[in-house]
Amino acid sequence: MIIVIKSVRCLFVMGLILLVTQIVSGCSGIYDGEKLFFQEGCSQCHTYNGRGGRMGPDLTAVANRRSAGWIDKYIHNPQKMNPQSRMPSFIHLSSAKRKAIIRFLNE
Numbered sequence: 001m002i003i004v005i006k007s008v009r010c011l012f013v014m015g016l017i018l019l020v021t022q023i024v025s026g027c028s029g030i031y032d033g034e035k036l037f038f039q040e041g042c043s044q045c046h047t048y049n050g051r052g053g054r055m056g057p058d059l060t061a062v063a064n065r066r067s068a069g070w071i072d073k074y075i076h077n078p079q080k081m082n083p084q085s086r087m088p089s090f091i092h093l094s095s096a097k098r099k100a101i102i103r104f105l106n107e
């Protein structure tokens with residue numbers, strides 16, 4: 001009986017630790033920018049370090065020509081900055097996710 005109680009308590013503590021890690025990483029915005037670049041479909045149109053599509057410009061050295069703030073606004077709503085833009089807007093992406101992608105583009 002004691003063993004059962006102990007293992008239940010142990011499971012509970014482990015669950016709690018998992019939950020806390022999830023919350024902390026969600027709040028501090030620790031996203032994997034590289035993963036998002038591929039998951040969100042940026043790579044369908046853009047190449048980064050030789051991987052990806054060709055419809056849009058190669059983003060390997062984009063950090064040398066554009067500031068992080070500019071890229072952030074462009075991802076959020078390209079048409080607002082360039083009415084002729086053929087890039088879809090990514091309004092659904094949170095600021096933390098955009099920042100993670102920009103961090104990746106700066107690598």
Ligand code: HEC
Pocket residue numbers: 037040041042043044045046055056057059062065066071074075078082084085086087088090101
């Ligand atoms: C459907 C194709 C498509 C997708 C998907 C796409 N883009 Fe674009 N992107 C373009 C095109 C085309 C341009 C060239 C200018 C324009 O038409 O807006 C561009 C321009 C850019 C620029 C400006 C580059 C420069 O040097 O001026 C950045 C930065 C950028 N895209 C980032 C992204 C990111 C990050 C994602 C994913 C969240 C993404 N794009 C998804 C097509 C796309």
